[in-house]
Amino acid sequence: MNAITQIKAVPNLDNMVSFMMGGEVLALPSSVIREIIEPPHITPVPLADIHSPGLINNRGNVIPITDLRPVFGMVQKPFDLDTRIMVIEIEMAEGPMVVGLIAEKVDAVISLDPAMLRPVAAVGSRWPAASVAGVGRWDGHFVHILNIERIFEDHLGIPGSLNDCEKIKTTL
Amino acid sequence: MDQETEEVFRQEAESLIESLQAGLLDLKRDPENMEVVSQVFRDLHTIKGTGAMFGFQRLADFVHDFEAAFEGVRSGTTSITDDLIDVSLKAYDLIVSLLEGDAPDPQVDADLKRALKAATGAEVAMPNSEEPAPTVSGAPLGAPWLLKISLPDDLIEIGGNPVALINELIELGNNDVSVKARVGETSPVFSEMNPSKIYLAWEIELPAETGEQDIRDVFMFHEGRMTLDLMRVPESVDAARTDAVAPAAPFVAAPAATPADNAQKPQSAGPDKKRGATAGRTKGQMRVPSERLDDIMDRVGELVIAESRLATLSSKIDSLELREMVETIKRLALGLRHTTMAIRLSPLSSITGKFHRLAHDLSGKTGKKFDLIIEGEDTELDKSVIDALTDPLVHILRNAVDHGLESNADRVAAGKPERGTVTLSARHSGADVLISVTDDGKGLNPDFIKERAVARGLVEPGATLSRNEIFALLLEPGFSTAETVTDLSGRGVGTDVVKNTVEGLRGSIYIDSELGRGATFTLRLPLTLAIIEGLMIQVGTERYTVPLSAVEGIVELPEKLEAVTEMCSVVELDDNLVSILRLRKAFGVPGDAPRHSKIVLVRANDEQVGLVADRIIGSFQTVIKQLSPLHTRLNVFSGATILGDGTVALIVDVAQIVRSQNIENSQKRRVA
Numbered sequence: 001m002n003a004i005t006q007i008k009a010v011p012n013l014d015n016m017v018s019f020m021m022g023g024e025v026l027a028l029p030s031s032v033i034r035e036i037i038e039p040p041h042i043t044p045v046p047l048a049d050i051h052s053p054g055l056i057n058n059r060g061n062v063i064p065i066t067d068l069r070p071v072f073g074m075v076q077k078p079f080d081l082d083t084r085i086m087v088i089e090i091e092m093a094e095g096p097m098v099v100g101l102i103a104e105k106v107d108a109v110i111s112l113d114p115a116m117l118r119p120v121a122a123v124g125s126r127w128p129a130a131s132v133a134g135v136g137r138w139d140g141h142f143v144h145i146l147n148i149e150r151i152f153e154d155h156l157g158i159p160g161s162l163n164d165c166e167k168i169k170t171t172l
Numbered sequence: 173m174d175q176e177t178e179e180v181f182r183q184e185a186e187s188l189i190e191s192l193q194a195g196l197l198d199l200k201r202d203p204e205n206m207e208v209v210s211q212v213f214r215d216l217h218t219i220k221g222t223g224a225m226f227g228f229q230r231l232a233d234f235v236h237d238f239e240a241a242f243e244g245v246r247s248g249t250t251s252i253t254d255d256l257i258d259v260s261l262k263a264y265d266l267i268v269s270l271l272e273g274d275a276p277d278p279q280v281d282a283d284l285k286r287a288l289k290a291a292t293g294a295e296v297a298m299p300n301s302e303e304p305a306p307t308v309s310g311a312p313l314g315a316p317w318l319l320k321i322s323l324p325d326d327l328i329e330i331g332g333n334p335v336a337l338i339n340e341l342i343e344l345g346n347n348d349v350s351v352k353a354r355v356g357e358t359s360p361v362f363s364e365m366n367p368s369k370i371y372l373a374w375e376i377e378l379p380a381e382t383g384e385q386d387i388r389d390v391f392m393f394h395e396g397r398m399t400l401d402l403m404r405v406p407e408s409v410d411a412a413r414t415d416a417v418a419p420a421a422p423f424v425a426a427p428a429a430t431p432a433d434n435a436q437k438p439q440s441a442g443p444d445k446k447r448g449a450t451a452g453r454t455k456g457q458m459r460v461p462s463e464r465l466d467d468i469m470d471r472v473g474e475l476v477i478a479e480s481r482l483a484t485l486s487s488k489i490d491s492l493e494l495r496e497m498v499e500t501i502k503r504l505a506l507g508l509r510h511t512t513m514a515i516r517l518s519p520l521s522s523i524t525g526k527f528h529r530l531a532h533d534l535s536g537k538t539g540k541k542f543d544l545i546i547e548g549e550d551t552e553l554d555k556s557v558i559d560a561l562t563d564p565l566v567h568i569l570r571n572a573v574d575h576g577l578e579s580n581a582d583r584v585a586a587g588k589p590e591r592g593t594v595t596l597s598a599r600h601s602g603a604d605v606l607i608s609v610t611d612d613g614k615g616l617n618p619d620f621i622k623e624r625a626v627a628r629g630l631v632e633p634g635a636t637l638s639r640n641e642i643f644a645l646l647l648e649p650g651f652s653t654a655e656t657v658t659d660l661s662g663r664g665v666g667t668d669v670v671k672n673t674v675e676g677l678r679g680s681i682y683i684d685s686e687l688g689r690g691a692t693f694t695l696r697l698p699l700t701l702a703i704i705e706g707l708m709i710q711v712g713t714e715r716y717t718v719p720l721s722a723v724e725g726i727v728e729l730p731e732k733l734e735a736v737t738e739m740c741s742v743v744e745l746d747d748n749l750v751s752i753l754r755l756r757k758a759f760g761v762p763g764d765a766p767r768h769s770k771i772v773l774v775r776a777n778d779e780q781v782g783l784v785a786d787r788i789i790g791s792f793q794t795v796i797k798q799l800s801p802l803h804t805r806l807n808v809f810s811g812a813t814i815l816g817d818g819t820v821a822l823i824v825d826v827a828q829i830v831r832s833q834n835i836e837n838s839q840k841r842r843v844a
Contacts, residue, residue, distance in 0.1 A: 043714060043812075043820040045803055046759030052802040055812055055820045060474055062797040062812040062820050097800060158801050 013112040013136070018143055019086065019103040022074025025141045027110065028148060034087040034098065036106050039079055051156055056100055058087055067102045071155045072126050077104055090149050093159035097152070112136035112143065120144065130154060181226045183459050185271050188215050188222075189264065190525055196260050197528045203252035213242045219267065221392045224340075231270040234281045238263050241288040256291040261532065263288065316380050319387060320401040322373035324394055329368050332394065338374065340390050345378040352376070377405060462555060465516050472505075472512045473703060473795035479505045480792070480816035509703060509793070517552035520598045520607070523562050524549055527596060530566055534573045541580050542573065542592035551598035553605050557677050557697055561607070564670040568609045568693045569594065576613035576691055586688070588612065604679075604721060608694040616685035618642045625651060643683035647671040678719070678810065680827065706794035706813070706823065709772060709785035712761035715821045717794050717813055718772060718783065722826045725773040729784055734767065745771070745782070752782035753830065776830040783824070796823060807832055 016027040017036075042054040042065055050070045055062050065085065069076050082105040089098045113136065120132040131154065133147040153160030195212040199205065216239040224232035238260070244250040263284050269276055319341070323334055342349045352375045359371050378387060384402065391400055479501055486498045524546050531544035553561075577583075577592040584590050595610045618639055625631045625645045637645075645651055647670070674681050678698050685691035698704065698721060706717035733743055739757035742749050750773070756765050771782040796811040803809065810825035 041819045043822065045806070045809070045822065046761075047806050047808055048803060055799075055803075055822070057814050057818050057820050060477065060814065062799070062814065064800045064802045066802070092801075094801065099800065099802070156802060157805075 013114050013117070016110050016112055016143075016145065017086070018107040018110050018138065019084075020105040020107065021103060022069050022072065022077075024074075025107070025138075025143050027112070027136070027138075027143045027145045028086070028088065029145075030109060032088045032090055032148060034089050036103075037085050037087060037100075039083055039085050039102075049156075052099075056085070058098070058100065061098070063087065063098050063100055065100045065102060066156070068151065068155075069102070071151070072131075074126075088148065090152060092149065092152060097158065110138050110143070112138060112145070117145075128154070178226070181222060182271075184222060185219065187459070188219050189268060189271070191215050192219070192267075193261075193264055193529060194525050196257055196264060197525070197532065199252050200254070200257045200532065206246070209242060209245050209252070213239065213246050216242060221389055223271075224389070225393075228270060230278075230281070231267060234263075234266065234270070234285070237285045237288055238267075241292045244292045250292040253291065256288075258536075259284065259287045259291045261529065314380050315404040317378040317382055317384075317387065318403055318405045319376045319378060320373070320399075321376070321391070322399050323370050324397040325369045325371070327370055327394065334370060337390055338376070341376055341378065341387065344386055344390070345382050348379045350377040380404075465512075465555070468512050469516065469703075472509050475505050476509060476703065476793050476795050477814045477816075481818060484816035506793075513554075513703070516554050516556075518555040518558050519550050519552050520546075520558065521549035523558055523565075524596070526562060526566065527569060530569055531573070531594070534570060538573060538577075539579070540573060540577050540592060541590065542577055542594055544569075545593060545595045545597075547595060547597035548599050551600060551605060551607075553598075553697065560673060560677055561695070561697070564673045564695070565596070565607070565609070567670050569596065572609055572611040572613070572691070572693075576611035576615075578614050605697050606694055607697065608692050610690060610692040612690040615687040615689050616643060616646070616683070616691050617687055618685075621645055640682070640684065643685060644681075646683060647681060675827065704794050704796060704823075705791055707772065707791050708789040708815075708821065709755075709770075709783075710787040710789060711755045711759055711785050712763075714759075715789060715815065715819075716755075716785075717792070717821055717823045718774065718826060719794075719810075719823070720791055722774045722776065723772055724775050724780060726788060727771050727773065727782075729769040729771050734765065734769065743782075748780075750780055750782050752784055754784045755824075756784070756786065758829065774826045774830075776827045779830070781826075781830045783826075783829075794823065 012029055012031065015030045017030050017033055018025055018027045020026070037058075040056050040058075042056055044054045045052070045064075048054075051068065052064050052066050054065045056065055067076065068074075084103045084106045085100040086103050086106065087098065087100050089096055091097075116137045117134040118136075120127050120129055120135055122129065125132075127144060130150045131147055133145045136143045136145060149160055152158045192212060192215040195208050195215065198208045199212065202208065216235055220232050220235040220239055223229075223235060241250075241256070241260075245252060245256075250256075266276065266280060266284060323332070323337070324330075327334055338351060342351070354373045354375060355371065359365070365371065387402060388395070388400070391398060479498075482501065483498050486494045527546065528544060531542070535541060572594050573592075577594070578586065578588075580590050580592075583592060593612050596607070597610070598605060598607045600606075622631070622637065622642050622645070625642075625648070626633050628651060630645055630648055630651060631637065671681055674695055674697070680696050682694045682696065683691065684694070698719075705720040707720050707723050708715055708717050710716075727745060730743070730745075733741075733752075737757070738754070740751060740753050742751050744750075750771075752771060754765070755761075765784070766786050770785050770788050772785055772788070773780055773782050775781075794813045797813060798804075798811055799809060807828045808825060809822045810828070811823045812820050813823060815821050
């Protein structure tokens with residue numbers, strides 16, 4: 001577990017988008033984010049899993065909405081003025097997938113110092129180790145960098161695109 | 173060869189080999205048809221020529237002998253026999269695999285060449301094809317060839333490469349070739365030369381043993397538009413002979429020339445261009461990569477959505493002019509949609525060649541003599557549906573012959589005509605296409621199938637099933653495995669795969685059979701996959717679309733049933749018992765259903781089922797958008813669509829929702 005593997009696993013720490021979910025500060029690399037929009041009308045999908053409750057029309061494409069909060073046992077704060085949908089595109093086994101991720105608030109584009117990056121605590125964290133690529137510090141907060149592909153694979157049941165070897169690397 | 177050229181070659185070769193196979197199978201039925209013989213010969217000749225041109229040397233060598241066999245037939249020295257057709261079909265397979273870039277054992281080529289010779293009963297030497305070259309008089313046959321050519325001056329503009337042609341000649345002559353370029357006498361002054369035109373003529377000497385036809389073949393695509401003068405070298409013109417290889421750049425970059433309209437130049441480019449390659453293809457058609465069509469279809473889909481949004485907007489603004497404009501756009505969009513769909517449609521005949529071939533092979537393998545009759549070959553379906561259908565149909569046909577037809581002796585014993593008949597027929601039925609495969613074999617034994625299904629735990633022992641329900645069991649996964657099929661009168665090797673493919677295309681399968689008389693497998697498929705007519709309904713606050721093709725009627729929910737709250741129940745409607753499914757319950761909508769709910773009667777899995785909706789909104793053009801894997805696994809919705817106001821509505825997969833919600837219920841009913 002050294003700084004070099006961490007940098008490999010989390011490319012471009014200079015360009016992270018930080019956002020709030022369940023009261024925690026999280027971050028995703030800006031490269032996976034297509035756009036950040038105010039919540040449009042969401043069409044509920046009956047019988048769907050709680051983490052993917054509906055569909056939206058995003059520029060003529062129908063994309064699913066994903067709510068990661070129930071997956072990690074977070075309280076689902078109702079939509080308010082700060083709520084945003086982060087439209088992200090991730091690479092999964094069956095090709096690229098575009099989903100709208102619910103964020104309670106989107107903060108800023110931030111840079112994280114690779115030297116300050118730590119793995120997620122093995123005990124006592126709500127985050128399974130594989131779901132977080134690392135924990136950084138920014139503006140006096142801890143920032144969890146999500147390993148979004150792994151979350152979709154492990155918790156939402158979408159086959160991932162990484163082979164086992166790469167997985168070991170990204171889990172730190 | 174760059175990718176684009178390769179693609180063009182691949183497409184051309186594809187149409188040629190299709191035509192070749194069709195020709196061979198036609199000849200099997202009608203060996204005397206000289207027109208078909210000529211067609212086969214032309215196809216082979218073109219495959220050889222283009223193959224050599226694009227570097228498929230092994231292919232070209234092999235086809236050379238194949239072609240020679242048919243030249244024998246064409247000239248009447250030998251005739252079409254079953255043997256020859258059999259060998260030819262095998263040779264066709266080799267061509268296909270060579271074109272696909274496989275590298276089969278070279279022994280295969282040699283064996284087939286021998287077999288071809290044996291089948292034509294001749295030691296075959298390659299005779300001259302199409303235009304026999306004028307015999308050259310006055311020069312000894314052993315003298316080297318002298319070839320004088322001037323190429324079409326726009327050869328480079330149309331994508332030709334003179335250097336490649338000359339290199340080909342050099343290769344033909346085993347590098348023992350001399351090339352001299354001549355500048356035309358009436359070339360324009362240097363400043364007026366067009367660097368993409370050819371102003372040179374060539375004199376090329378080739379070794380005496382080079383085949384005359386091989387030399388001519390190099391220029392087969394240009395022969396109508398160039399001057400080509402091939403003769404034996406009159407004695408002692410050998411003077412300038414060198415081993416020179418023509419360097420490419422100087423020839424083209426520093427041309428000396430004739431003006432484009434010079435009389436020395438051949439006639440203008442005409443239909444002759446690429447004559448060989450276009451032979452055997454219908455005039456006025458073009459091949460387009462299917463992605464482009466998909467692209468157009470996507471855009472038409474967007475247009476339909478935009479148009480319905482516009483209509484919604486205009487209804488809020490009271491303007492006659494605007495409304496007129498909206499009407500016009502609506503009409504145009506509809507027309508465009510129909511045209512685009514028509515482009516995507518492809519006749520069933522585009523895949524029937526495979527079936528004729530399959531029938532030929534099956535007949536050989538099983539020893540059963542039968543006729544394959546194809547009806548409604550011109551029935552058109554979406555190209556993607558046709559492509560996806562090939563495998564299921566091959567499967568069903570194979571089963572029909574393998575397990576349906578009796579041996580010829582058994583047929584005679586049963587008082588049937590000795591030759592069996594398998595019919596593949598296609599026809600339109602509303603917005604669907606029905607494709608059925610019928611055999612006149614021994615048919616399906618329902619008792620046997622039911623026994624088997626009970627043994628496999630697919631149905632309860634006491635269940636009462638209709639005939640069609642029993643036959644449908646054949647399609648269940650796990651009904652039968654390869655080793656049980658032969659001792660069972662039924663079929664079913666992998667028929668669950670067939671079922672999955674067909675349902676993936678939003679189609680269904682229906683099986684009927686009369687014991688001792690034969691069986692029919694009918695596939696019902698939608699015309700197209702991209703846009704459907706949908707019936708929009710409201711359940712709770714949300715709107716949903718049901719494919720109109722599945723809808724058989726709409727009735728009011730009888731008042732006495734409004735208080736019933738179970739999700740599924742069986743009710744009496746117009747003296748019929750109908751299972752109904754309350755969508756409010758199925759979709760978990762809270763609260764009571766409004767009064768005057770409607771029942772949408774749909775046909776699902778050969779059963780009429782009523783879906784109870786709060787309100788019917790109307791029928792709409794529905795552009796289908798795929799769902800992400802997060803939602804496809806629900807197996808309740810087949811897609812989503814964007815409505816006029818920009819919101820998303822789900823498309824209900826009728827067969828799936830009935831199966832997932834209702835199957836337990838109806839099984840219970842049957843068992844009870």
